[in-house]
Amino acid sequence: MSTLLDQVQAAQNAYAVRPTVLAWGEPYYTKLAMAAAGGRAPDVAIMHATRTLGWAPGGLLDEWDLDKLAALGVSEETFSAPIWEKGRIDGKQMSIALDAHPFVLFYNTDICAKAGVLGADGRLKPVSSPEEFLEMLRAVATASGGHALSYGYLGDGAQMWRLFYTLYTQHGIEMEMPLGGTLGIDRDVAIESLEFMQQILDGELAAAQSDYGTAVAEFSTGKSGFFLSGVWELRTMQDAGIPFDMAMIPTIFGTPSVYADSHSFVLPHQSSPDETKRDLSYRFVADLLKGSLGWAEAGHIPAYLPVTESAEYSTLVPQAHYAEAAQHVTYDPPAWFTGSGSNFQGDFGGAVQPALMSGSDSGAALDRFIDTVNVRLLQPNPADPTEVS
Structure with a gap:
């Protein structure tokens, strides 16, 4: 700047x-x-x-x-x-x-070439289903000799929300948060999205428990083939000197969509x-x-x-x-309490992190999140004089 x-x-x-x-x-x-x-x-x-x-x-x-x-x-x-x-x-x-600064997929071109997941143009082959993406991850895990994917989320609600809302909106829907009402959410789609995240965090495809710094270090030292993060880590990977490219997160659930701000x-x-x-x-x-x-x-x-x-x-x-x-960017659901740097994404992380760490009931985690949002929807926007008496 x-x-x-x-x-x-x-x-x-x-x-x-x-x-x-x-x-x-x-x-x-x-x-x-x-x-x-x-x-x-x-x-x-x-x-x-x-x-x-x-x-x-x-x-x-x-x-x-x-x-x-x-x-x-x-x-x-x-x-x-x-x-x-x-x-x-x-x-x-x-x-x-x-600008737009979306959540994207970094990939190590040497490891991905060895795994056979690059096309003739040297770029990542497209995938169009959860099964295809998991199959790609398995091939990359074999080629890397370690994890296929680096994804740091522990204690970072924003990281958890970015991936979750990407997967959720790839179903062709968004959440609605009407002030004074209740959260508009497709519970089945939300659970499917969380369970897919749990499938990735199995300890083999990706570390079951990893924080942001660990994920950056793992990918930047060539120990994994993929890295999920924001575009702002471009300079980090360039400085690391590893062979890499970047792509929009694959359309896993049918509709092109990526979380961004x-x-x-x-x-x-x-x-x-x-x-x-x-x-x-x-x-x-x-x-x-x-x-x-x-x-x-x-x-x-x-x-x-x-x-x-x-x-x-x-x-x-x-x-x-x-x-x-x-x-294809998708932003936070419009509400006075959502957005980057707000408590909303931290609330989401607090609700779902236990389920991601242990593979426990994603439905219960989702219900915790829904309850938190519904409480916030009953609170007036403190910056709106028409809502605060």
């Missing part, structure tokens, strides 16, 4: 950007909310697209003017549909995505915005989007289609090999 800022500042003299960097997660969101509530927020901020729903109803964010954006070459047509639509709340564009630009509420600064903020965001090819070097998929559809992007490997994921 520092590099991108340097580039856009060097290319013009109409504006200068003074960045403020805060600790990620709740410290960041808390401080930003306090600034917006006081009407003295920064001109532009970045937040995860999944967090905007909790902010917009309370007036903590200002709406983007689509005509101003279009005049700068930024419009719905320059984004994939699911990414653009995620920024809309009640018909208003409340965020503009810089997006770093997005928002306009934190200002009581009396300076119109000149606001216009320059629009230009700044447009400039960053148009110059976001460098953002792909960190693994993220730029959201601005003219970048990802460019000849320059097509030469980035492995980035170009998983770019299709941007067309």
Whole structure:
């Protein structure tokens, strides 16, 4: 990001950007909310697209003017549909995505070639069912001499949720979380998704109990053939010097879908915005989007289609090999309490981790999660003055 800022500042003299960097997660969101509530927020901020729903109803964010954006070459047509639509709340564009950062599959090309799971083009062969994927894992386990797959999840609700919701939405459905109601979930599909995760975590295909750091170390030292994680680990594997490629998570259950979030630009509420600064903020965001090819070097998929559809992007490997994921991203179910850095994903992990560790009853684990969500759905959004008396 520092590099991108340097580039856009060097290319013009109409504006200068003074960045403020805060600790990620709740410290960041808390401080930003306090600034917006006081009407003295920064001109532009970045937040995860999944967090905007909790902010917009309370007036903590200002709406983007689509005509101003279009005049700068930024419009719905320059984004994939699911990414653009995620920024809309009640018909208003409340965020503009810089990227999509999906959950993906890393694979060691030497081990996978030995296992015979690469095609003539040197890329991973497609699979279209749970059985085919498990068969592929068995072949890779044999070739690696260890685990087929590295997947760290212990104490990490986000990791558990990312894989689970990928598998769940590959059934062609999503969860619904109506405020004041109850969780809309297909229990049979959810149990099937959890049980598939248990099948993978059998101690042979993947370690039955592994944390995130252990999984990174295992794959980065060539001791496994596959690694499930986010695109942000691209640089880690490049620095490790192992032979690897990346792919969108295979469509195991029929519908292409991968869990993702997006770093997005928002306009934190200002009581009396300076119109000149606001216009320059629009230009700044447009400039960053148009110059976001460098953002792909960190693994993220730029959201601005003219970048990802460019000849320059097509030469980035492995980035170009998983770019299709941007067309099939699925975000957290919309609710004020969901999203990256929220407690929601931790709640999911707390409910299902015992079942993943021991292979115990996935139905009971799911019921614990459902009960937790239903309690949260009865709680008002603390950022929405219409919900809090």
